[in-house]
Amino acid sequence: MQAYTEKMREIARRLLKECRVETVIGFRKGSMPMMNEPCLVKSIDDVDQLVWDGNCGINLANYLTNRTDQIAVFAKGCDSRNIVTHIIENKIKREQLVIIGVPCKGMIDKRRIRSMAPGEITEVVEDGENVRVKGENFENTYPRKEVLQANCAVCLHRNPVVYDELVADLVPEQQDVDRYEDVRAIEAMGPEAKWEFFEALLAPCIRCYACRNACPLCYCPTCFVDESMPQWVGKSQNPVDVRTFHFLRAYHCAGRCTDCGACERACPMGINMRVFTKKLEKEAFEQWGWEAGLVLDQRPPLDTYRPDDPQDFIK
Amino acid sequence: MGVEPGRVHFSWISSAESTKFVDVVKKVTEAVRAVGPNEKYVKKELKVA
Secondary structure, three states: OHHHHHHHHHHHHHHHHOOOOOEEEEEEOOOOOOOOEEEEEOOHHHHHHEOOOOOOOOOHHHHOOOOOOOEEEEEOHHHHHHHHHHHHOOOOOHHHEEEEEOOOOOOEOHHHHHHHOOOOEEEEEEEOOEEEEEEOOOEEEEEHHHHEOHHHHOOOOOOOOOOOEEOOOOOOOOOOOOOOHHHHHHHOOOHHHHHHHHHHHHOOOOOOOHHHHHOOOOOOOOOOOOOOOOOOOOOOOOHHHHHHHHHHHHHHOOOOOOOOOHHHHHOOOOOOOHHHHHHHHHHHHHHHOOOOOOOOOOOOHHHOOOOOOOOOOEO | OOOOOOOOOEOOOOOOOHHHHHHHHHHHHHHHHHHOOOOOOOOOOOOOO
């Protein structure tokens, strides 16, 4: 990871020095362990703030929306796919970007590590294939593979799909991954069981909208939940309103979601709302063979018409 | 999301297809009536003492 960080600083320094870009978007250490925060570096003096490790799960495409400057952005596989989606949706121009690809080995799940620690964590160090977690009176080591974020464990695009340069050699993609085991389990339920499952899943939701704010797809000037003229959905914590919010938000991501996991990561209550977006992702793949954000020259299935579009559901 | 099959219908009807419209409405009404009232997706009013 140190090699990544050093290479990133070198690239950022060069790009800023040559005035290729005005801003470099990357990560710096947060004030707590496992809480790296996005940062915008505009001066060579600040380049040494940049870091990289397994806590850079926030999707940096989210910081590109409608920007007008020349930007260098670090992009993991998922970030790069969301950058492609942003370009396709006219939220940023390809010419504005220097995409610095970051071959990714998965981000670590801060929630799982916290739940396994016997006390407050003071330091988390990644050491090749292991993660060392230190606290006041303990030190534990976990294999990195076992503490990956759920979406990273089933990721099929660890390497950036579009980039101008790379910080390291491409990594091997994961093979034999069953992406939709959880979705199939829900699909197999009857309507009653499904209803109960979602009721329990969403019960902890406090409607803070952290999932929406962390999502690079959610860039509407006024979100449907904030609109009051007309008011599309109630603002209360009534289960009906909560459910409406989550389902509608997921539908807005249909054929666009890259399963970057930003929503689940941001959720203070640890709700796995990815089951909704994953279902739609599965649907987009099965119906149209579509995986979001892989290519720049193809329109997404939901904004094109093809005579052979599936339409068996229309009676 | 836990909505019973039979409650949601999709149909493509031209403005010239009045008889198809009537047929579809009849079928939808029957199907939905068979499933019964959708009480789950209704906000329960708070009881005021």
